[in-house]
Amino acid sequence: MTITSPHDFLGFDIGERPVSHEQIRLYAKELADQSEFVEHREYGTTSSGQKLFTLIIGTPRNLERHVDVKLDPEKIRSGNKRYIEQTPLVAWIGGGIHGNELSGVDSAILTAYRLAAGQDEITQNIRANVLTYIDPLFNPEGRQRALAHTNALRRQQSAQDHQDMVHNEFWMHGRGNHYLFDLNRDAIFQTQQQSRFRVAAIRAAEPQLFVDAHEMGWDDTFLFAIPARPLNPHLPDGVHESWLELGEDQAAAFDEMGRSYYTRAWNEVFYPGYYDIWPAYFGAVPMLYEQSATSGLSVRQSNGNLVDFRTAVENQYRSTIANLATVARDKDRYLKRWMEARAEAAGRNAKDNPRTYVILPGNGYKYRETLRILLSQGVEVEVLQEPVTARNLSGYKNDLKVTAKLPAGTLKVSADQPLGNLVRNILDAHTPFSPEFLREERRSLDLGEATQLYDVTAWSLPLAFNIEAYWSRSPLDGRWVDARQTALAAPKPPVGAANYAYIYRDDSLQATARLLQSGVKVRVAKAAFTHDGEDFRPGTFLVRHEEQVGDIRPLIDAEQAKGAIELFAAHGARILSGPDLGGDSFPLLRQPKVAILGGQGVSQTSFGAVWHLFDEKVEVPATLLNMMHLGFFDLSSYNAMILPEVDGDLSELLPGAAMKALANWVDQGGTLLTLGNASFYASEAGIISSVPRSRTLDDTTLMMVGRSIAEIEADDFLGASSSDGKTPQQTRAVLGASAKELDARNEPFDFADTAQSFADQRSATPAVTMTPAQTIAKIRTYLPHGAYLQAHLKPEHWMAYGVTERLPVLFRESDALSPGPNAALIGRFASMPNLMLSGLVWPEATGYISGSAYLLLERKGRGKVISFASDPLFRGYSLGTERLFMNAVYLGTGRHAE
Template identity: 35%
Template sequence: SVSAIISKTPAIAWMMYGIHGDELSGPDAAIQLAYQLVAGEDSLTSRLRRELVICIHPMENPDGRERFLSQMQQWSGAVVNTDVQSIHHTGDWPWGRGNHYLFDLNRDWILLVNPESRARVRAIMEWNPQLIVDAHEMGALDTYLFSPAREPINPRISTNLLDWAHKFAVDQASALDQYGWSYYTREWLDEWYPGYGSSWPLLIGSVGILYEQAGTDGFSVKRHDGTILSYRESVHHQFVSSLVNLKTLAENRQKLLEDYYKNRKNALLGKSGQPAAFYIVPGENISRFNRFIQNLQYQNITVEISEQEFNVKDLYGYLQDNPLRKTLPKGTAIIRLDQPLRSLIEAILEFDPHMSSEFLREEREELLREKETRMYEVSSWSLPMAYGLESYWTASHPTVAVRQMDYIPKKSSPSNTGSAGYGYLCNYDDDAVVKALVNLLESEASVRVAKEPFTINGQKFNRGSLLLRNHENTDNLQNLIMSVSDKSGVSFFPVNTALAQQGPDLGGNQFVLLTNPRVALLAGPEIGITSFSSLWYLLDQELQMKHSILNSDRLGGIDFRKYNVLILPSAWSKKSYENLFGKEILAGLKTWIQEGGTLIAIGEAAAFIADTTTQLSATRTMRQTLKNRNFYRNWLEQKETLFKTYPDSIKIWNGGGIVSDSTQVKVVSKEQLKWLEKQDELARLFQPRGAILRAKTDGQHWMNFGTSPEIPVILYTSYAYLAMDPVQMPVTFSESKNLRLSGLLWPEARMRWAKTPYVTVERVGKGQIILFAGDPFFRAYFHGTARLLINSILLGPGFGTVRSVPW
């Protein structure tokens, strides 16, 4: 029986330390804990060994820890320094928080971008622990925080686990009280985002507990009250907390195992009206589809694949307002929710979880009174949206033959590439083609890209399809194609004629010749690490292309002429870039663009480039154009009308229907401008903080090749932009009513961001400026919008710049 098994089964504890490399006390406490558990002869330690299996992960981020320790060693001296502002304690860029690529691993639990995360999750799933401890550090002038959390709390977390968190906290507080140590719970800790090391455990049925110890950086620090906090004491706090949490687990072993079993058993039942299954449609981007499924499999989520097409009614999609009746194709992924990990599945797949009304009231009051947010993290994260995959859920189970998806090949098996009389073609829809394109360009192949769709030999090719003409390439083109095809898993189609059955012929000007991008990425203390990390990872791992990382401290001495693409990541603030780019450097940057460079600026960098003082871009931040805001919006509405108006042949040939050459734009008075400024300030206060918004793409623009007409975009910024011709706006946010897809977007913010550009492209001399309102490859998992950035890098120099004919 279940009770008999439980009575003989030890509880499992998983103790984790040091996911942020510069938080030193946890790993050292882990060593002390391991020694105590092995060598201790007291009654408590004996009981822990008897009733528990304890897994200790002493150092989750070895790269970050080693980097930070080397900095501490470099700056250590004979005299002890307790000043928290000293470099002894702060370290220097890029510090030690992140891993090798500088990712914050404590945001990666559901994203699983990094190998450290994937290995850790897989190991935890093999052990099925009832307790998971996640030990951290915080600011040196603080005290000690531990679970439970305050609102917002993810609604998929079982209430009995929150009760257990409270029970563990009471015991932990009692243990710390014996030493007279200061501590607190809740205050700033929430469990809304499911990708923390304390929230993810709660979603798999474990009690997840966070520690936050005031950090000393391996030394001692002096605090506001004049007391000295030693490193030894910080380690002691972590050790005592670990030991008492294990004590609570042992004392409640049987009840915790019973609840663990009941939670997983109840997950199989489901609730009426709630999602019963999610459906992920494979589409034309099979590589991304497989990658998504692999993420779920890492987390022990069962995925089934339909063996045939099937009809489903009452489908709810994230881009649809009403339920659909739809035929889903063979190969559709089905994720049933009657699984033991139902809470985790719902948390990472659901489109739009809602915060409690009570929290919304608290958050609004905090914003208005204190100008601060109570949100600790992004308000949305939906994986199907981030991957840009067609996805649905239903409240009923599907009736279709399925097979379980157990294995995903690392790459597709390409079709054999034969000889071609004219050249080779490849559709641009699959993500694998991107890496193939990088390989071709770096092999100095002559690659062209289709501006329009076409059909040849009965095969349809979309905009963005690649064309390699024999006469523009070397004699070994077939061997190169076969090598790239084998490496990437991408199929190339040989053609013997330039004559298309539909669309443009292959020898015409509708196929644009690409330029091999020579990419530079800016880095340094002023640059936002989370933005830089995803960009570096994109270039080095996703695209595996040559690139240079430029030190922001040496901007004045850099010869930009070596590069034709320069990427400016987001920064801590717009002012960071203002401090970096003096007049001479800015003038040099402008000359570089005018001579054919492609500048890509993201987030705060985009705000800097769009600022009127830089005089680089015709795109403007909204806060600087309030006086002319109506002019911009009237122009946008007129342009939308022109594109939507169907040509009337009678009016064209016989006259009539004269379009007025002037539009009345209301002039804003000084008093009205002051009012607009106050309203805009209020709207910025209610900015989207990691909300996912609906954006519309211009399918004919090269930046959107390989994307859908509507895409989810994550945005965390106070900047909105305005632009008009000749600035191109290939991606714009939707109208106010349909703008929000997921997460918290206050009504005050809807109008401000509605119909504004997410991306702008403008010609400057022979070059171009591309501005992104937010990070398109946010945390390296927003693959849907990543394609926009990839196109900017790979297609941009060919499509958006003017080049001379080679000598």
């Protein structure tokens, strides 16, 4: 059997230069056509239509008998020797999840060729004992952008200076996918189409080894698991042992080459949604590779070493072969460990912390998304068939035990199942840190060092979606049926013809956006009313027949048929309780003409989330504008403009002409939305009168909790290693009401001990040498690194339509806002004891953030600016705050006044 080598097929050696997506695709098919050991499978497409595929490599017998066959955990558990001996271990080798991290993709080609053509003992043993799925390029659009940049700046002379343009991509760079999402954070929520395809393919393969190849900074070496703290407490016990075993052989391969590497550093695995840790919750061993980046060329490091692309590819390739060889030698034990991880998950959660979660069907869009996510992960979900009353339930926003009537359609999920550890990660209100990590993190921050956290510290689905959900430690009565075997609800029949109008509820505003785009005239209720025995809240939508042009009934029916709206017929304008349907309590909405500002200086991921929302989820057009060129555009074409988060000072990013054009556009009636830190830079640029919290500390009653200013100035460790062995109060994190129940090992901070205003504390502290600005900068080092905080919204305000008055908000290392003289406060962060919901929050942060503004509306000329203190569309899964954003766009550009 003759197998074409990569060199013979491509005309150059792997590592000489990066391979294009088309070359990878064609060579993969060539291998499958030539080798009896290789099967080629497409498993999905990206949003732009690029094909996703794997090569499955193993002996013909294993390919025939075990591809598409689910492993039988019971036969492994019972020690069925014949079954275990005949069952290969499954490995998934992934590359290119970040498109501009190039070497992992090219190394996958080398791995595929060796496993297809190699006849050495190690390769034959891998083929005989491992079914290897090679997923060479998960993010083709990102790689295409990265290679276009590199190829455009390629030259005859080697560009080895890391400051050279070729090593520093322009906006938009190649890390993200088509919509610029970081796919490595998308394994659980699957906001992107290609993530949904990949999760399904990985779950079908059921790997016991999962490799994810990445790149990192140019001046680094090579990092691989074992990960650093904080470790997620829900990780299976066996994965720690496997990391040590696999790492030992991987280290030996690098030692043989005489190359540097390290482990246990910055790659913390607390957030479970990375692809390089998510497989662990299914029993697999995830291995992360991080190779120093070369941009597909060569780069001179600060120590004088020249690292070229060929070396980067070889490091990834040697690591992959080393890991495959390890599991091939001892595949029976790794199969058993996979089974034990799943059994351990059920047993641990049943014995140590039995929990049952219920999700109520009150919000159709978010409810359907919740079910989709759970079922796509393989979580066992049951659906309530008849209403039942449940007592002693715990909620997500307070510590009260409640009694609730659970309606038919309520979802129930038990932690006592093979994926119980994943269930806890998805549905718990809070994931606790170890006391050891909290002490280390606090000491680092007190020393003025960077946080040890790499990602968010909170991601709870009920908080992210702001859905009505509870958990119970006791069994729940009622008749429950497997969600996979029953329809959630029968399709709603079309509503009969309405003589006067249609009334509808739209919990996401996506249907309303499409109706407006299609020319339907839509009004929104400013006051509550009752019609035909049904109560309707402010924010209900009204479509009067007399105002329409043409037959709008098919459009309305289509939205109802897919569950996007809840529709009612009104045969007349008379309302006995509330305003009549023909009055001015139902202002008409205008169709927004939306522009999204992007370009150099705008956060790619924040921009991508806005773009994706309009283009793929809402399915209405939005114009993408380069904000640097605003001075040259006719902005009168738009009535809504969105400024995503930015990566610098807006007053420096925007040329004077662009800044003036933006300000004039608002003055003339435009609605500008500023997201997250863009709101603070809008303040610096003079677009809004509101200011960062740090500007107003001396003028407010901010309560400084935790250390005194003298202690902050002294940089002491607050007795972190006190002689009595107890954790001192100041090193304790804040635990919210719901979090306390889940974090028994950590004693929460007690707010009763210290509360003083900033100004009073400064005047009472003798010999303070730091300026207020220096003190504030010190305090801000303790701001949350991605935690859910509680915000309160102004009741009945149009910005709060369809949203609960108490709202979980993800806060990430930003500032807080103080309202300016022209601003209306729509949402503010809760008081100190009630602020924290989930994640790591220090007491200083609660004092700094508490009572500050989350959502502001500021009139400016004939227009308005709506400012969010944190990004309401974070990573595309923040459905709770997404509704606020939709209100801002679709109601903020309407004709009604607040």
